[in-house]
Amino acid sequence: MMLLATPTAVADATAASIFVTVLARGPIARSEIATALGLSAGTISRAVRPLLDSGYLVEDGAGGPPRLGRPVVPLRVVADREFMVGVKLTADHVCGVVVDLLAQVRASREAAVTDTSVPAVVATVTDLVEQLRADAPGPVTRIGIGVGGHVDSAAQLIRFAPFLNWRDVPLPELVSATTGLPVVVENDVNSLTAAEQWFGAGVDVPSFAVVTIGAGIGCGLVIAGSLVHGAVGLAGELGHIPISADGPRCRCGNTGCVETVASEEAILRRVRAASGRDDLDLATAVALGRAGDRDAVGAFTAAGDALGRALAVVANLINPHRIVLSGEGLAASDLFESAARASFATHAFGQAVECDLITRPLPDHTWARGAAAVAIQHLFLGPTPTNGR
Template sequence: MNDEMKTRTVLLDSLSDAATRVFTTILTRSPISRIDVARLTGLSQGAVTRAVAPLAAAGLVNDSLDPTLTGLPGRPVSPVAVVAEAVVALGVKVNADELIGVATDVTTRTILSDRLPLTSHDPAAVIDAIVTICSRLQGRLGALGSRLACIGVAVSGDVDMTSGVVRDSALMNWRSVDLGAALAERLDQRIVVENDVRALTIGEHWFGVGLGTSSFAIVTIGRGIGSGLHLNGEVVEGAYGVAGEIGHLPLTSPDRICACGRRGCVEAVAATSAIVAVVSEAHGRSVSIDEAVELGRRGDPAAVAAFAEAGQVIGAAIASLVNLVGPELVIIGGEGVANFDLLETSLRRSYAEHVFASADRCRIVVRPHTFEDWARGAAATAIRSLVV
């Protein structure tokens, strides 16, 4: 990190609460007039001007925009915009079989991406692989590599973002892996390790559907069933780093054993592995998820029943979530949305049966997320750590 980047990161670390609100408003809504920054933050225009001055001096925002070129409606007064490539971040999504990495600017626009197969879940091997993909990304950035300020890593499971410890990840079969410290030693960067669904939620909060929405939830379906919560303008992290784990609500038969070792979890019926296991047993041979989907779409009774049961349990889990916290919107994402046609009818029926009273005004929408989107969420988590 060069002196210019050190100055920028030190400045971001030292921002007052008011200046943080100003910068994050500009960051997520750029370009924007100072009048609108003042309105959205509740600060005076004088306070906004004082907050903008050091940010502009450090090259983080541009306060000399031509109002006619900003695309803002009307005649904006003193528009400001974030300088997108003033800060670069890396984001890495850890999957069971591969790493997906992205380099982004400070708005999480993807500059470039990379993938690296994982041949082992041994923590040392995964750490080596993360270091490799980060080094490859930084090398490909060229001159922008000097602006790298932070790296975010997203992992499935119980993750303590403060310490960087992965306390429990059934997907990786990890317990108490100090991933953050190990990566900080190897990469010499600010490292943020976060639960993958919560990282995706942070990305949507700042740069996606959550912008301007006071409360929403993301429910991800696929290898696991996860949820991220954004309530009253903030992403819910939980007192102990666990929140929104709807995949482990006990909503099905105790005869069904989850990968986490507990009984009756939503994932024991609705995760990809659970669907595959049921269809495989019915056919007396090993069936892949792609074949299970094909069978379901051809009307195979076992596959149709397996997907319908998964949809029913997921619908009940979403209703439980909505009844508890009352979001405006639930976004269903994850790799499993490619098969959503097989789940949708039973999911929406179950949701309607279990959601309570006016909570049924909550909208449910499907939004596919690529694994690059998950990696961008990891980058957003790291960027957020610079200023919040």
């Protein structure tokens, strides 16, 4: 693996917990960090020192009112201490961002992918990274790459990326060789989940799920503070949960998968079959649904129902505090969200139904920012531990 050694000053579980606490709640006093983490004031002071010395945290000069005669000096993260590049790979383009340590996007660029061979994509990503390094307000120290498909994060290998038709590609090693920076690759939905965990809707809850809808149905799971990868990196294949005994064949080869009803392709297939228009596109299907066309409304409602069942599976299996619904498919949520919520309420077991189910539309560059968030996590946590290994 081409990850450079993490600086020992910050590669420590306690330091990582402190950094995350300051990220989420800063400016925050050491005593409040101690209370939040259930650690002694002495332990916090010792662990904070290297983070201050290496410039990741700073004492907030404004301070607070003195308590018991001692000045309370809150800590905050130094956003500009260093910068990360995040890249999202798709079949026809790459999107890249520069983020600071608060995962705020400071620059962004895109490049077309016309040749999906590994050397060509590595060259495109390398060019994009070099441009982003020039755009960055300060030194870029790491790169995170997000890609759809089966990513083995322990081995740092793309096992299978269907839209690129790649198998067993050591992309981090290749991009590290051309850029000289440590590189980490992660599944795209897991990247989005990592961003929510440290910087978004997962900050205040130990267990939550991110479910993405669009071309496929994806799911990232954080249980008791850890992103779940499973034995070989396939945890969260929510789109391939079987929800009916028959039905259309799925791209995975099985029948009855959630995606055979709830993916954009499945919705289109239904509307095309009903209308007899084989060239009908998604925007037209959405417009038909909004105009009250019975077949289009039926297709989106069926998709919502299937999605609700899938969300109930997540709730019944891991009982998360929150489920975050996101992805490009949310653009048409007016056509399926109420069906999804009704189906979720029907199928969620007992109090699992009380799970906080929220929708989070994707701002621009969200996927690339997610990959950058994984790079930030690696700075403080080292390589992602793989569950079950």
